[in-house]
Amino acid sequence: QVHLVQSGAEVKKPGASVKVSCKASGYSFNNYGMHWVRQAPGQRPEWMGWINADNGYVKYSEKLYARVSLTRDISATTGYMELSSLRSEDTAVYYCARGSNTGWLRYWLDPWGQGTLVTVSS
Amino acid sequence: EIVLTQSPGTLSLSPGERATLSCRASQSISGTYLAWYQQTPGQAPRLLIYGASSRASGIPDRFSGSGSGTDFTLTISRLEPGDFAVYFCQQYGTSPITFGQGTRLEI
Numbered sequence: 001q002v003h004l005v006q007s008g009a010e011v012k013k014p015g016a017s018v019k020v021s022c023k024a025s026g027y028s029f030n031n032y033g034m035h036w037v038r039q040a041p042g043q044r045p046e047w048m049g050w051i052n053a054d055n056g057y058v059k060y061s062e063k064l065y066a067r068v069s070l071t072r073d074i075s076a077t078t079g080y081m082e083l084s085s086l087r088s089e090d091t092a093v094y095y096c097a098r099g100s101n102t103g104w105l106r107y108w109l110d111p112w113g114q115g116t117l118v119t120v121s122s
Numbered sequence: 123e124i125v126l127t128q129s130p131g132t133l134s135l136s137p138g139e140r141a142t143l144s145c146r147a148s149q150s151i152s153g154t155y156l157a158w159y160q161q162t163p164g165q166a167p168r169l170l171i172y173g174a175s176s177r178a179s180g181i182p183d184r185f186s187g188s189g190s191g192t193d194f195t196l197t198i199s200r201l202e203p204g205d206f207a208v209y210f211c212q213q214y215g216t217s218p219i220t221f222g223q224g225t226r227l228e229i
Contacts, residue, residue, distance in 0.1 A: 109159075
């Protein structure tokens with residue numbers, strides 16, 4: 001069965017960075033891509049970016065491209081999302097989700113990880 | 123970017139009834155690249171429908187999707203207690219990928 005298991009909740013101060021991991025199992029990791037989506041309290045989900053798990057090619061949202069970095073470790077079947085220069089508005093639940101490795105478009109997100117709450121507070 | 127607007131914001135129904143949820147796009151969604159997800163508190167979103175009308179694996183046929191262009195609908199026939207959740211739509215045909223604000227289905 002396909003599973004994505006994310007790392008635990010984080011509390012960070014403004015200006016710091018956070019790195020969230022997403023461990024994949026039940027499928028051939030490098031045959032798919034991985035999306036990252038965040039959802040702030042009471043807000044709609046926001047797409048952050050996508051990584052091709054095979055070759056590491058990334059596509060970031062225009063809003064976050066200067067602060068977000070997506071990487072992956074094929075041997076560990078794990079994807080990572082790092083967000084820098086954190087501010088209070090980055091407080092949200094962060095999700096990873098499996099996608100296609102042919103591109104960030106034209107393929108749905110399934111399944112999703114359980115989510116990681118990142119709280120940014122002084 | 124394509125803005126998705128869902129209606130109603132909250133839908134109050136009873137088990138056994140039929141639910142109709144709407145998702146309207148600010149511009150035409152190419153290739154019917156529209157998905158629906160279900161989210162219950164504290165849980166990961168679950169894919170219900172992709173390609174506007176195709177049910178994901180394991181999703182009962184009580185869930186159906188329809189629509190094209192800018193207007194899409196998720197229909198849940200014969201509501202069961204576990205169906206009361208938040209539903210949101212997503213377009214994945216044009217960059218950036220965007221989501222609706224969600225419809226809360228409550229008893």
